[in-house]
Amino acid sequence: MNPATVFRSGALLTATGISFGAFGSHGLRAMQPPVPERQINSFNTASSYLIYNGLALLAISFHPSLQAGNSVRRYRIASGLVLGGAVVFSGSIFALVLGGKEKMKFLGPVTPLGGLAMIAG
Template identity: 30%
Template sequence: MKASQIIQTAAVFGALAVIFGAFGAHALEELLVSTGRLDTYETAVNYHFYHTFALLLIGILYHLYPDKKRLNYSAIFFIVGILIFSGSLYVLCLSQVTWLGAVTPLGGLSFILGWVMLLLSFGK
């Protein structure tokens, strides 16, 4: 991915995080409270936001340091993490398909690998 593509992806994910957060706080609040999934949904939105900001940072860093190829891997891991971690929790909250909870840790692992790639990009 190019730095500009990473930044554009972060912008899209940022907009989606705001939409999902607002949707959960307003349109879905009653459903999420009645099913006991409000905390789960909030976790999905929080991690979605955290890693969107991280993705934006990676895009900026990759623009400044295009020779640091591990930054590209970091971006990919953050994207996959958002899709799997937050995505599986969103679907779990809305569908009550509980087996999706088993997929969520793979997204968490992807987040960890993204942070490790960032570390390795600037490590000696």
Template identity: 35%
Template sequence: MNHRWIILWGAALGASAVTAGAFGAHGLKNLLPPASLEAWEIAVRYQLIHAMTLLILFALAQLLDSRLIPRAAQLMTVGTLCFSGSLYLLALTGNKWLGPVTPLGGSLLIAGWLTLFYAGLKTKTGAV
């Protein structure tokens, strides 16, 4: 089973979250209003949390024979891109039309977590 894309996305999201966090703290601190900086920080936080989650899902995908683990990873990857990406753009541009993309991303993140929950329910005892 080759789920290399999970670790690649996890690493890419992790590295870019640290970069975005540093950019927000140093490059945007004096340029953006507090509300925009807060949105930026939320985006970084969620991106980093889900980058780490993808790395955990990669490990689980190696241990469990479940098609649900990669599905959860896909949902979390797209959800992170939509959620954090829309908040980054909203913080930088102030474009309100991006607003609906954020809850869509959040919904995909929730769906990813629920898919992982379902995978746990379907895992047979002693499978790990």
């Protein structure tokens, strides 16, 4: 990914995390049937991780190697791992909370894979 794509990805993740965080704090509490507090906390954690990883991508996009036009492979790989990991990690938690744990049970083991990708990035 080039610096502009990394930057846009970071901005999109951050904006999505803020939006989902607001929904998690307000919208989930108003849902019927009520969403358990534990699931609301999980949803908010996933939102926070989107924000953190979005900020990480914004920082990576300003790395001098990328700014100089040297699309260094390790930064491209790191960016992809951070982006993919955040989407898998947070997305699986969002799906588990919104789709119901019973229906989305298969996503439970997927969440840690997203976490590992974020760590690797």
